[in-house]
Amino acid sequence: MNIHAIRAIYRFEMARTFRTLMQSIASPVLSTSLYFVVFGAAIGSRMGNVGGVSYGAFIIPGLIMLSLLNESISNAAFGIYMPKWAGTIYELLSAPVSYVEVVIGYVGAAATKSVILGLLILGTSRLFVSYEIMHPFWMVGFLLLTAITFSLFGFIIGLWADDFQKLQVVPLMVITPLTFLGGSFYSISMLPPVWQKITLFNPVVYLVNGFRWSFYGKADVNVVVSAGATVGFLLICLGIVWWIFRTGWKLKA
């Protein structure tokens, strides 16, 4: 294991994050606060409780998941896309590193950043609503698992993209709709029966509900199913990354 290389990549990526502190941390925190003001305070006051939890508190896990997904994907995708675009990828390709080390470095940094962000949003939301976390261990577990899984997913997008548009298109056209329809702002039980069924094909539902369960002990989907689905997606992403590096796909001529 080339530990020095992992550390170098990780540090490089974290430095990039801190260089763009405003864009990478402040703006997601700000936009989440706006969600709280609009959905939690303004609309939520007329919504009443969802499953025994105030609406403001109900949306916290969903909002955190929303940011976590977006930030994990875009950060990891950008992290590996930039060297390709700038041509500095030559150094990575010529270095004595295995794909495992490259992935740990890039994905580790992207996941770290989104976990920090998730915790910041959690802290920020405290300013708006009070909540309790029934299963902190599970909460942290879901946070980490989701951050890692979607950073991996973003890494794949970054490898695949050969222009800026492709870099944006998956997060924008796939992830954003899925997260909004994934039960961040509502309980599945509020939907008509047909949509309740269809919704179960949306992977984000499992993430949001697993995470929500760790807060309030209640969710639309069984927590074990949630955890299983997340781990399943993680394994799929790992498999794709492994295949990409084995074939040198889009990285080596």
Add this chain to the structure above:
Amino acid sequence: MTSSESIADAIVSVRGLSKTYKSGFQALKRVDLDIRRGEIFALLGPNGAGKTTLISIICGIVNGSEGSVTVDGHDIVRDYRAARGLIGLVPQELSTDAFESVWATVKFSRGLFGKAPNPVYLERILRELSLWEKRDAKIMTLSGGMKRRVLIAKALAHEPRVLFLDEPTAGVDVELRHDMWQMVHRLRKSGVTIILTTHYIEEAEEMADRIGVITSGELMLVEEKHSLMRKLGKKQLSLQLQAPLSAIPPGLESWPLELSDNGQTLTYTFDTQGEDTGIAELLRKLGELGVDFKDLRSSESSLEEIFVSIVRGRA
């Protein structure tokens, strides 16, 4: 072919290496090459000859299609960690980070190649490359020549034993070019093997121990610099005559002279490596023979022309 002779103490060994890009274009055709430990090897060839492709394969950036490469006995595919750890590469393109500082990027390179931090060594490199004052500057604020040096510093950061310089002096001013030459000589003294590509014949002349010429993906020849320079270093002197000649004047038949332009131009081809170019004597003899000229011009055949003549000569 000279290149297939195998060298016992080769640090880089290329065997039957071919590369066909996805487009179907064959950039390398069964290249065999041995680089001696501790030498400076210059790879010459016109644009698109396959120099960068060859270097990229050895360094692991491009996959070869056929053949094998070993670096200090380590196969570049099976034993890539050991092989790549020995190599430093300064790419042809000026690809650098923009927002990173010089210090951070050099430190990154060292780590990436698996070496423990060593600020003292990195400081020495930056000082040698006159980059120490700029260590905290963002790379994008540097000039092109400075960026080139940053790339060299990055390539040296992990103390490589083999250094590839792909056109290190393209777009570099004369002074810096001489600095670089000196640095290369210093590196060689410390035991580093250096492989460089260049379009400047004087650069190959100044630096290399051996020279390889590649055209259209084929390694045409590999020779000691001194013997090759004799072949490469041809110059021509053209005289515009006052009155046309119908034949080479008597007494000069044995000279390498040629008449052209309906006898109005007399061209003398000579060897720049020779002790005596023979120009003085030629002009004296022409004077004695009463051959007057109104203008004279000397020209050096371009590297590309020389490649063509080498290729033709071998075909």
